Amino acid sequence: LQFSIQCEPRPERLTKRTVLTFYGSINFVNRIKKRPKKMNRIDIIPLKKGAAKEATRLLAKAFLDNPFSVHVFDHFTPEKREKKLYTLYTGIVNTCIRHGTARTILRDGELSGVSLAYPPGSYPLSLWVWVENGLGALFTGPKYTWRLARLDAMARKKHLLGKHWYLFMLGVAPHLQGKGLGGRLLSRISEDADRQSLPCYLETDKPQTVDFYRSHGYQVVGEECAHFVNHLKIWFMMRPVTTPRTHR
Numbered sequence: 376l377q378f379s380i381q382c383e384p385r386p387e388r389l390t391k392r393t394v395l396t397f398y399g400s401i402n403f404v405n406r407i408k409k410r411p412k413k414m415n416r417i418d419i420i421p422l423k424k425g426a427a428k429e430a431t432r433l434l435a436k437a438f439l440d441n442p443f444s445v446h447v448f449d450h451f452t453p454e455k456r457e458k459k460l461y462t463l464y465t466g467i468v469n470t471c472i473r474h475g476t477a478r479t480i481l482r483d484g485e486l487s488g489v490s491l492a493y494p495p496g497s498y499p500l501s502l503w504v505w506v507e508n509g510l511g512a513l514f515t516g517p518k519y520t521w522r523l524a525r526l527d528a529m530a531r532k533k534h535l536l537g538k539h540w541y542l543f544m545l546g547v548a549p550h551l552q553g554k555g556l557g558g559r560l561l562s563r564i565s566e567d568a569d570r571q572s573l574p575c576y577l578e579t580d581k582p583q584t585v586d587f588y589r590s591h592g593y594q595v596v597g598e599e600c601a602h603f604v605n606h607l608k609i610w611f612m613m614r615p616v617t618t619p620r621t622h623r
Contacts, residue, residue, distance in 0.1 A: 415482050417556075419563055422477035422489060424469070430479060430489045431468045435460035437546030443580040446605040447522050448515075459515050463523070464544075466511035467491065471543060474504050478563065480547075480556050488547040490560040495538035495573055499531060522604050533597055533611050535576040540568040542577040561591050565614065575614040585610050592617065 422430055435457050438444050448456045471477040471491040475498075480488040493500075500508055512523045535541075542564055547557045568575045577593070579585060585595065589612075597611035 418481040422479045434546045446607040463511040470508040488556045491544040493541040
């Protein structure tokens, strides 16, 4: 008779070197986990003419799905709507660079957000500057130019009286939204207003941004429904005068 005997392989002998290597690997992994994350460099700088096209593309993407964009440029695919927005915002961006306070926020050198604001005394725009600002709207098509003109008239009628800072647009690249970049741009405008003891004013078309602006001290001072643009709802918001804190 032949017997087949199978033996389990002899376990490897546990040596002091093996133990040290094992615990060394654990410590290495723990150090990696505890290592602080790399901080992104954030810079807020004036928006220059050379970066106007890039800023316009960013705003077109940032506002692509906003109620304003969808209601005004209805019956368009997202791709075509983005092109319409780029055309519209071209004049707006260039006008603010020349006559207002245009800023961009850079994240590790990447243009990540844009704010277009007008300091006290510069808005409402003069006739020629208003035409310059609306040049892009003229090339969106007669139907949409008419809608935009009526929206502009409605906003001008509701505009805050007296000296103030006016936030015309604030947009962040879609893939970077929710990381605090918009808040940083907004805080810079608030600081400008606080130094002059002036209020800030803006319009918004999105319920989520109403909450965002409220968290930065803004209050809703009016609402309007544009029935001529698919019942688009607009909120008018103001940040009251805030006295800068003094350090003792």
